[in-house]
Amino acid sequence: MAFDPKEYAKGKEVLVRVFNIEKNFVMGAETVKALRDVTLEIYRGEYICIMGPSGSGKSTLFNMIGGLDVPTSGRIFIDDVDMAQLKADELAFLRCRKISYVFQSFNLNQVMTALENVTLPMIFAGKHPDDARKKGLRLLERVGLGERWEHRPMEMSGGQQQRVAIARALANDPSLILCDEPTANLDFKTGKDVHNLLYDLNKNEKVTIVCVTHDHDMLSVSDRMIWLSDGKIERVELSSEVEIRKATMTKKTK
Amino acid sequence: MSNNNKITVSKQKELTFSETFDFCLSSIKHRFFRSILTLAVVVLAVAFFMYLLTDNVYRSSLRTGVGDEIKQARKSTVLLNILLTKPTQKEFELMLAKSSVNPELKKMLVSVLKSDDNKISEMAELARSKKRYLRFFKDMKIGQRKLLIGRLTGDNIFLNLIEKKNFEKFKDDLAPMGNLKLPGGYDSFKSYLTDYKNYIKKRNQLHKEWNEAISYLLKQSSDITGSRPLKEVLASDSPEDIKKVQEFYKIINNAGFNISQADYNGIIKEMKKGKLKESIILKLNKPEIRSEWRGIFKEKYKKISEKLRVLDNSRVIKLLKDDFSKEKLEMISRESRYEDELTDLEYKLDFGIARTKSGLSNKDIYLLVLSFIVCMVGIANAMLMSITERFREIATLKCLGATDMFILVQITIEAALQGVAGGILGVIIGLIITTLKDSLIFGTRLFEYFPVSGVGMAMVVSLVAGVLLSVFASIYPAWKAAKMAPMEAMRVE
Numbered sequence: 001m002a003f004d005p006k007e008y009a010k011g012k013e014v015l016v017r018v019f020n021i022e023k024n025f026v027m028g029a030e031t032v033k034a035l036r037d038v039t040l041e042i043y044r045g046e047y048i049c050i051m052g053p054s055g056s057g058k059s060t061l062f063n064m065i066g067g068l069d070v071p072t073s074g075r076i077f078i079d080d081v082d083m084a085q086l087k088a089d090e091l092a093f094l095r096c097r098k099i100s101y102v103f104q105s106f107n108l109n110q111v112m113t114a115l116e117n118v119t120l121p122m123i124f125a126g127k128h129p130d131d132a133r134k135k136g137l138r139l140l141e142r143v144g145l146g147e148r149w150e151h152r153p154m155e156m157s158g159g160q161q162q163r164v165a166i167a168r169a170l171a172n173d174p175s176l177i178l179c180d181e182p183t184a185n186l187d188f189k190t191g192k193d194v195h196n197l198l199y200d201l202n203k204n205e206k207v208t209i210v211c212v213t214h215d216h217d218m219l220s221v222s223d224r225m226i227w228l229s230d231g232k233i234e235r236v237e238l239s240s241e242v243e244i245r246k247a248t249m250t251k252k253t254k
Numbered sequence: 255m256s257n258n259n260k261i262t263v264s265k266q267k268e269l270t271f272s273e274t275f276d277f278c279l280s281s282i283k284h285r286f287f288r289s290i291l292t293l294a295v296v297v298l299a300v301a302f303f304m305y306l307l308t309d310n311v312y313r314s315s316l317r318t319g320v321g322d323e324i325k326q327a328r329k330s331t332v333l334l335n336i337l338l339t340k341p342t343q344k345e346f347e348l349m350l351a352k353s354s355v356n357p358e359l360k361k362m363l364v365s366v367l368k369s370d371d372n373k374i375s376e377m378a379e380l381a382r383s384k385k386r387y388l389r390f391f392k393d394m395k396i397g398q399r400k401l402l403i404g405r406l407t408g409d410n411i412f413l414n415l416i417e418k419k420n421f422e423k424f425k426d427d428l429a430p431m432g433n434l435k436l437p438g439g440y441d442s443f444k445s446y447l448t449d450y451k452n453y454i455k456k457r458n459q460l461h462k463e464w465n466e467a468i469s470y471l472l473k474q475s476s477d478i479t480g481s482r483p484l485k486e487v488l489a490s491d492s493p494e495d496i497k498k499v500q501e502f503y504k505i506i507n508n509a510g511f512n513i514s515q516a517d518y519n520g521i522i523k524e525m526k527k528g529k530l531k532e533s534i535i536l537k538l539n540k541p542e543i544r545s546e547w548r549g550i551f552k553e554k555y556k557k558i559s560e561k562l563r564v565l566d567n568s569r570v571i572k573l574l575k576d577d578f579s580k581e582k583l584e585m586i587s588r589e590s591r592y593e594d595e596l597t598d599l600e601y602k603l604d605f606g607i608a609r610t611k612s613g614l615s616n617k618d619i620y621l622l623v624l625s626f627i628v629c630m631v632g633i634a635n636a637m638l639m640s641i642t643e644r645f646r647e648i649a650t651l652k653c654l655g656a657t658d659m660f661i662l663v664q665i666t667i668e669a670a671l672q673g674v675a676g677g678i679l680g681v682i683i684g685l686i687i688t689t690l691k692d693s694l695i696f697g698t699r700l701f702e703y704f705p706v707s708g709v710g711m712a713m714v715v716s717l718v719a720g721v722l723l724s725v726f727a728s729i730y731p732a733w734k735a736a737k738m739a740p741m742e743a744m745r746v747e
Contacts, residue, residue: 059744068653068741081263089657092266095740096655107650107743111281123277124655126267168654180744 003238008224012043015175015208016065021074023060034060035071036231042210044175047202049219049239050212052228059180061228062212066099066178067091079175096124100169102179106161108153114140114164115149121171139167143197159190166197170207177201179211183218195221219243266657274660278667289672292636292724296676297683299629300720304684304712306618311708312692312700319703320599327596330520333513336362337506338475338484340468344408346461351385354378365510366467367460377460380453383446384412386437394434402427412450421447467509474505488522489529530578531562531586537577546573562590595699602695626723633727637669641731648735649742662736669728670721677720681713 018040025032034057042048042065052058063069064076067083076083078098086094095101100121108117115136122132140149143163153161162182169177179198183191199221201207211218219225219239227234269277341349353360353374364374391403391411402424403411415421425440436443478498479487487495487502503518537543538561547561550569555561564570565587571580641648648661693700 063741063744068739068744086263087265089266090263092652092655092657094263095653096266098263101653101743103650103743105646107646107653109281109647109650116280120651121654123273124266124269124660126269172655 003236003241005236008238009041009043012046014041015044015046015079016040016042016210017077017080018042018061018065019075019077021061021064021071021076023057023064023069024072033231035064038074038228038231038233040226040233042176042208044208045202045206046224047199047209047222048211049222049225050210050228051214051219051225052234055230056228057231058212058228062178062180062210065176065210066101067094096121097172098175100172100174100177102162102165102169102177102182104181104184106153106158106165106185108161108164108168110153113150113152114145114156114167117153117164118168118171121168125172135171136167139170140164142170143167157190158186159193162186162190162194163197166194166201170201174207176208176210179209179213181213181215182211183213183215191215192217266655268657268659271663274663275667278664278671282668282671289636289640292633292640292672293676293679295629295632295636296673296720296724297680299625299633299723300677300680300716301684301687302625303622303719304681304716305688306622307712307715308685308688308709309692310618311705311712312688312696315703315705315708316599316696316699320596320699324596324600327593330517330524333517334521334524337468337471337511337513340465341461343458343461346464347381347384347457350374350378350457350460351381354382362511363464365512367463368510369460377453377456380446380449381457383438384453387412387443387446390434390437398431398434409454412447413454416447416450467511471506471509471511475502478502478505485525486529489525491526527586527589530582531590534562534565534574534578534583534586537574543573559590559594563587563594565590599696599699626719630723630727633669633724634730637665637728637731638734641665641735644735645738645742646745649738649740649745652738652740653743658736661738662732665732665735666725666728669724669732673721673724674717676724677717680720681716684716685709685713 018038021035021038022033023035025034038057038061040061050058050061060069064071064083065078067078067086070084078094081094083091108114109120112120115133118136118139119129119132122135123129127135137146137149140146143166145160145163145167148156148160153164156164162185166177166182182198183194186194195218198209198211202209202221209222211222219242222239225237225239225242227237336349349359350363353363360371360374360378363369364371367374388408388411391399394402403414406414415424421444428434428436438446475484478501484502487498490496490499499522503513503515506513506518535558538547538558547555550567550573551564555564565574565583571583574583651661689700
């Protein structure tokens, strides 16, 4: 059962549209082509993994989708909004309410409590502090850290910190959550917990998630995988196909 | 939890100042003392600023206080001198000139000379101008003086220049001497010269009248005291003499020397003290006392002024107990020490740097400006360092929706708060250091004339300077942080 894009797209609403983007980095005399002619569509409510070896351009693609960087050529639309047309404060608006990030190294404010960290985006969005607090507590409960709202990042394990970061990403009800190798700094078990949390959020809360990862375990929770290689999309696969292949491979080795 | 509505993008709302301030307060309280370096620079700068200002305030307040004390202490001597000596023409002219700044003296001149206020004021002004012109002639080089006025001195200079021919020559001679500026210019000098003869006439008249008044006083005093000198009578304790002294006071006031009872009592007290001192010195100079003294103090306190200072030593009191009471000895030793102390303070205050009118010397201002520049660079550097450390944090804030303005304001507020904290600490340290140092030099006198308002002013100025310093120094680092790309948050150490 090969992946058929047309078949897959049926009945789905496009959230992110990436059109022929290229990105060149000038390093001294040399020009490095990080992305070459990438075209991609991400649908609402989908869980996507972007995979690929280092240097394949997956982080660059991630930055482009997140509005952190501008492509050399090509266009990116999020909900039909052209990212290249946006001014600095409009980008700030977008980053505050529509796109959230989960980072590899959590990037929590070390001097703030878990709750303060979660309420931060809501303060930037102009929410009343009391409402922000209520919602922050609810979100922490959702990620299973309701008891630890008063703890600072230093007093928490890596997995717990990442869960606080996910709660923070959910603060302003974003359309899209971008995860940059969310489990790379975690051990196997806590990594698994984070996977399950993201999967749960995607399935039950219909949150759209784009995840850049090296971690093959993440494949099992995602809907679709995009394999990048040398700045190009090598192949797109549904996770169900990969599951089947994996299963057959393990059988064979046995 | 997911937002599935279509995206409509608008401008990100800026947080209000108070919201930003609250955010800074909550984040700074944990980080505050980590940036010790920046804080230390602010503290040092403010402490130094405070030191310079407060030192200056202390000195000027001491100068005024001690100056008044010295004036008061010397007043009775000056008064007695005026009453009992006939001034020469020159001395009288000086007195006239002084009266334009000393209202008490002017009042005395008016009433003694039975003249009116305006006339004396006019004469005083003329005397002052004369003093100024004489100084002008005195200050020039010998060759120049020789060319301009020859060997003439005093009145003769002016009398010579009254003639038109001489004045023209003087004017021509002076014109090429570019560095010499006639005070007030040629025209006012010329009009001064036209009035000069008149002035001399009037002055001589006044001088004569004054001397007559003094002669009358002297005659009256010798009538009262007989062959004994007046000073002795004034210092005497016998009831007869006291009566005479009161009589003399009436005579003085009748003659127009309006001396207040307090000043007169001051003179009497001074005379008594003088007499007591004299008799003590006489006693101390006796051979048997001198040898005893050597027995007590060996090689110390050989001079008479030194001896007077240690009169309250218990062994000295024992030595002199037959002639002088303990209280008197203590009083004299205290008085002589006090005088020494005043002279000492005067010396200490005037010693060292010549001060400009504003109170701070050029050297102080130079140091201030230099230290401010150095501190500003230091703070800016320290702030840059601390911001580089927080690169990822700031970039993360931007990823969460913070605008450039927010970052700029946040860092400036943090710097200002740091300026306030460093400023308060610096003010306290500066105040302590200055007070310690100056109390070592001036002793308890410092607290007698403690300038509360001046020190308060210095504190406010230093604090404001500290805050401004930190805010100015933070502008560049804050701008740099605000312009940072949010992509920096992706960096992994």
